[in-house]
Amino acid sequence: xxxxxxxxxxxxxxxxxxxxxxxxxxxxxxxxxxxxxxxxxxxxxxxxxxxxxxxxxxxxxxxxxxxxxxxxxxxxxxxxxxxxxxxxxxxxxxxxxxxxxxxxxxxxxxxxxxxxxxxxxxxxxxxxxxxxxxxxxxxxxxxxxxxxxxxxxxxxxxxxxxxxxxxxxxxxxxxxxxxxxxxxxxxxxxxxxxxxxxxxxxxxxxxxxxxxxxxxxxxxxxxxxxxxxxxxxxxxxxxxxxxxxxxxxxxxxxxxxxxxxxxxxxxxxxxxxxxxxxxxxxxxxxxxxxxxxxxxxxxxxxxxxxxxxxxx
Amino acid sequence: xxxxxxxxxxxxxxxxxxxxxxxxxxxxxxxxxxxxxxxxxxxxxxxxxxxxxxxxxxxxxxxxxxxxxxxxxxxxxxxxxxxxxxxxxxxxxxxxxxxxxxxxxxxxxxxxxxxxxxxxxxxxxxxxxxxxxxxxxxxxxxxxxxxxxxxxxxxxxxxxxxxxxxxxxxxxxxxxxxxxxxxxxxxxxxxxxxxxxxxxxxxxxxxxxxxxxxxxxxxxxxxxxxxxxxxxxxxxxxxxxxxxxxxxxxxxxxxxxxxxxxxxxxxxxxxxxxxxxxxxxxxxxxxxxxxxxxxxxxxxxxxxxxxxxxxxxxxxxxxxxxxxxxxxxxxxxxxxxxxxxxxxxxxxxxxxxxxxxxxxxxxxxxxxxxxxxxxxxxxxxxxxxxxxxxxxxxxxxxxxxxxxxxxxxxxxxxxxxxxxxxxxxxxxxxxxxxxxxxxxxxxxxxxxxxxxxxxxxxxxxxxxxxxxxxxxxxxxxxxxxxxxxxxxxxxxxxxxx
Numbered sequence: 001x002x003x004x005x006x007x008x009x010x011x012x013x014x015x016x017x018x019x020x021x022x023x024x025x026x027x028x029x030x031x032x033x034x035x036x037x038x039x040x041x042x043x044x045x046x047x048x049x050x051x052x053x054x055x056x057x058x059x060x061x062x063x064x065x066x067x068x069x070x071x072x073x074x075x076x077x078x079x080x081x082x083x084x085x086x087x088x089x090x091x092x093x094x095x096x097x098x099x100x101x102x103x104x105x106x107x108x109x110x111x112x113x114x115x116x117x118x119x120x121x122x123x124x125x126x127x128x129x130x131x132x133x134x135x136x137x138x139x140x141x142x143x144x145x146x147x148x149x150x151x152x153x154x155x156x157x158x159x160x161x162x163x164x165x166x167x168x169x170x171x172x173x174x175x176x177x178x179x180x181x182x183x184x185x186x187x188x189x190x191x192x193x194x195x196x197x198x199x200x201x202x203x204x205x206x207x208x209x210x211x212x213x214x215x216x217x218x219x220x221x222x223x224x225x226x227x228x229x230x231x232x233x234x235x236x237x238x239x240x241x242x243x244x245x246x247x248x249x250x251x252x253x254x255x256x257x258x259x260x261x262x263x264x265x266x267x268x269x270x271x272x273x274x275x276x277x278x279x280x281x282x283x284x285x286x287x288x289x290x291x292x293x294x295x296x297x298x299x300x301x302x303x304x305x306x307x308x309x310x311x312x
Numbered sequence: 313x314x315x316x317x318x319x320x321x322x323x324x325x326x327x328x329x330x331x332x333x334x335x336x337x338x339x340x341x342x343x344x345x346x347x348x349x350x351x352x353x354x355x356x357x358x359x360x361x362x363x364x365x366x367x368x369x370x371x372x373x374x375x376x377x378x379x380x381x382x383x384x385x386x387x388x389x390x391x392x393x394x395x396x397x398x399x400x401x402x403x404x405x406x407x408x409x410x411x412x413x414x415x416x417x418x419x420x421x422x423x424x425x426x427x428x429x430x431x432x433x434x435x436x437x438x439x440x441x442x443x444x445x446x447x448x449x450x451x452x453x454x455x456x457x458x459x460x461x462x463x464x465x466x467x468x469x470x471x472x473x474x475x476x477x478x479x480x481x482x483x484x485x486x487x488x489x490x491x492x493x494x495x496x497x498x499x500x501x502x503x504x505x506x507x508x509x510x511x512x513x514x515x516x517x518x519x520x521x522x523x524x525x526x527x528x529x530x531x532x533x534x535x536x537x538x539x540x541x542x543x544x545x546x547x548x549x550x551x552x553x554x555x556x557x558x559x560x561x562x563x564x565x566x567x568x569x570x571x572x573x574x575x576x577x578x579x580x581x582x583x584x585x586x587x588x589x590x591x592x593x594x595x596x597x598x599x600x601x602x603x604x605x606x607x608x609x610x611x612x613x614x615x616x617x618x619x620x621x622x623x624x625x626x627x628x629x630x631x632x633x634x635x636x637x638x639x640x641x642x643x644x645x646x647x648x649x650x651x652x653x654x655x656x657x658x659x660x661x662x663x664x665x666x667x668x669x670x671x672x673x674x675x676x677x678x679x680x681x682x683x684x685x686x687x688x689x690x691x692x693x694x695x696x697x698x699x700x701x702x703x704x705x706x707x708x709x710x711x712x713x714x715x716x717x718x719x720x721x722x723x724x725x726x727x728x729x730x731x732x733x734x735x736x737x738x739x740x741x742x743x744x745x746x747x748x749x750x751x752x753x754x755x756x757x758x759x760x761x762x763x764x765x766x767x768x769x770x771x772x773x774x775x776x777x778x779x780x781x782x783x784x785x786x787x788x789x790x791x792x793x794x795x796x797x798x799x800x801x802x803x804x805x806x807x808x809x
Contacts, residue, residue: 048614048791051617051618053614053617053618053791054791070621073618073619074619076618078614078615078618079615080611080614080615080618082611082614083611084610084611084612084615085610085612086323086327086610086612087610088327088331089323089327097319097323098615098619100319101316101319101320101616101619101620102619142615145615146615
C-alpha cells in the first residue's frame with residue numbers, strides 16, 4: 001500500500017504498432033510525479049491504461065493497491081489532454097455532474113461545485129453556460145470537475161498546455177496543495193522546466209520504451225555538470241567556446257557542457273572577454289538537457305540497430 | 313453501478329428537455345397542423361371571384377334553369393345544409409325522413425346518400441322561391457366552388473337588347489380583355505342537338521366553372537328530353553338510377569353488418585399514428601447520434617470513461633434519449649387529446665371521427681410501447697454509428713443505409729392500410745426493423761393475437777442482440793480517432809468476446 005501506482009511489464013499494441021513496450025513503474029504515494037516524453041511517445045496510452053479506459057495486452061497495473069482501476073474509479077481524478085465540456089450545461093452543473101459520476105450525492109456535489117468555482121474566481125459564472133466561457137475558464141472548470149470528489153490519485157494529461165501565466169500559477173498551486181493534502185499527482189508534460197520545478201520524481205518514455213525513472217536528484221546524479229549562463233551580446237561566439245561538447249543557446253541564456261576534466265573557471269575567463277555576463281552557474285544538467293540527450297542517444301541506438309526494434 | 317447510468321441518462325434528458333428548441337419542436341407539429349388547416353380555410357376564402365356571362369339563344373331559354381341548377385349545392389353541401397337550422401318546411405321534411413343518412417362521413421367524405429333522397433332534394437331546391445334560395449344556399453356553399461364564380465347578366469354588362477351577333481362580339485372582347493373569365497353560349501334546340509353549346513375562356517386549365525355547368529346543364533336537358541318524350545317521371549327516375557353496393561363487413565358474431573363511419577376512421581387513423589411514430593423514432597434516434605458524436609468530437613468522452621464504463625455510458629445515453637422521446641410522444645398524444653376535445657368547441661362543424669380511436673387506451677399504450685421498442689432497435693444502430701465517427705459529416709455517410717430502411721414503412725403505409733392483413737403487411741410485420749410501424753399500421757385489421765405475440769417476441773429479441781452488438785462496437789469505437797473503421801474491422805470487433 002505504499003505505492004499509488006505500480007506498473008509491471010505493461011505492453012499495449014494497436015495492430016502492429018506497439019504504443020507501450022514492457023513498461024514497469026513504481027510511483028509512491030503522496031508525491032508529484034512527472035511523465036515526460038515527446039508527442040506520441042506513449043504517455044497518453046499509459047495514462048489511459050491506468051484509468052482502465054484501455055486494457056493492456058500484457059503486464060499488470062496496480063492502482064491504489066487494487067489490481068484494476070475500475071475498482072477504485074471513485075478515488076481517481078483524471079484530466080485528459082483534450083479538454084471538452086458540454087456546451088449547453090451550466091458551469092456549476094457540469095462540475096457537480098462529474099462529482100456525482102464519482103459517487104458524490106447530489107446535494108454535496110452541488111454545494112461543493114459552487115464552492116470550488118467561487119474559490120477559483122468563477123463565482124460570477126456559476127449559472128452561465130459553458131459555451132460562453134473562454135478557453136482558460138473552460139479548462140479551470142474541467143480541472144475542478146476532476147478534483148471535486150477529493151481523489152487520492154490525480155492524473156493530469158498535459159495540464160499546463162494552453163494556459164496563460166496566471167492560470168499556470170493556479171494550476172501549479174493546485175498541484176502543490178494536493179501534495180500537501182497527501183494526494184498523489186501524476187502529470188504528463190513536455191515542458192521540462194515545469195517538471196523540474198514541480199516534480200519529486202519523473203520518468204521518461206521514448207518511442208514506447210521507458211528511458212529513465214526515479215527521483216529528480218537521482219536522475220541528475222552522475223551526469224555531466226554544465227554551465228548555465230545568462231548573457232548579453234553576440235551569442236554566435238558561444239559556438240567556439242574551448243573544450244565545449246554541447247552548447248544550447250537560447251539567445252539570452254545558454255547551457256554549455258564541457259569535456260570531462262575541463263576547468264569551468266577557464267571558460268568563464270574566456271567568456272568575460274566576449275559577452276556581458278549577468279549570471280554564471282556551474283551545476284547539474286537541466287532536465288531539458290537530459291531529455292534532449294536521451295532522445296538523441298535513443299535515436300542513435302535505434303539507427304545503429306534497427307533490427308532490435310523490430311524484434312521487440 | 314446502474315446508478316451511474318441513471319446519472320448519464322438524467323443529464324442527457326435534462327439537457328434535451330430543457331432547451332427551448334425541444335419544446336418548439338414538440339409544438340411545431342400540432343402548430344403546423346393547425347396552421348395548414350387554417351391556411352386552407354383562409355385560402356379558400358381569399359380565392360378571387362371569377363366572373364362569367366351566359367348568352368342564352370336557346371328556343372326554350374334554359375339558361376336561367378341551368379344557372380339555378382348549378383347553384384344547387386352538391387351532395388356534401390346539401391348534407392351540411394340539412395344539418396343547419398331555419399330550413400323551409402319542405403327541406404325539413406326530407407331531413408326527417410332521411411335522418412340516418414345525413415351523418416357526416418369520414419374525413420369529410422361524402423356520406424352514403426340514397427339516390428332517392430338526392431333527387432328529391434334537387435327537385436325541392438329548384439322549387440324554392442328565388443329570394444329564399446340564395447339565403448339557403450349561401451350557408452351550404454360557403455366553401456364550395458359555386459361561390460368562386462359569379463354570373464354577370466347581360467344587363468349588368470350593358471349589352472342587353474342588341475343583336476346577338478353584336479353581343480357575341482362584345483363578350484369575346486370582354487374575355488379577351490379579362491373583364492370576363494369565360495362565357496357560355498347556348499343556342500339551338502337542346503332537345504335535338506347540343507352542338508351549339510359553347511364555352512369560351514382564355515384559361516383552359518381551370519375547368520371548375522365548365523364542370524359545374526356541364527353537370528347542371530345535363531340535368532336540365534335530361535329533364536327537357538324526358539318531358540318531350542312523354543316518359544313517366546317514375547320510369548325516367550328508375551332508368552337513371554345509379555348502382556351502389558351496400559358496404560358490409562363480417563361482425564364478431566359472423567353476421568354481416570353495415571359498415572359504420574367509425575370503422576373507416578379505425579382504418580385510416582393508424583396512418584396518422586404510424587407517421588407520428590416514425591417521426592418520433594427518427595427524431596429520438598437522430599438525437600442519440602448527434603449527442604454521441606458531440607461527446608466524441610469535444611473529447612468529453614474520455615472524462616466520462618474515467619468515471620463510468622463504456623456500457624454504462626451507452627445505456628445511460630440510450631435511456632436518457634428514450635425518456636426524451638417519450639416526453640415528445642406523450643406531449644403529442646396530449647396535444648391530440650386536447651385538440652379532439654377543443655377543436656369542435658372552437659369550430660362548430662369541425663368534427664374528427666378519430667375521437668373513439670384516439671380515446672382507445674389500448675391503442676395509445678401500444679403506440680407508446682412500439683415507440684419504445686422501435687426506438688431502441690434503431691438506437692442500437694445509431695449509437696454504434698455515432699461511436700465510430702468523429703463528426704456528423706462522417707456519420708451521415710454511414711447513416712444512409714439506415715435511412716433507406718426507414719423509408720420502407722413510410723412507402724408501404726398507404727398500401728398496408730388498404731390491406732392490413734395482406735401478404736406484404738404480414739411479411740413486414742415479422743421483420744423487426746418494420747414491426748412497430750407495420751403493426752401500428754395494421755391496427756384497422758386487426759392482426760391476430762398470435763401475430764402480436766410472435767412479432768413482439770422477435771422485436772424484443774432483436775433489440776437484445778442489437779444492443780449486445782452495439783455495446784461491443786461502442787466500447788472500442790468510442791475512443792477511436794481518425795478515419796472511421798471499415799465494416800470488416802467492425803465485424804471483427806463483434807466476433808471478439
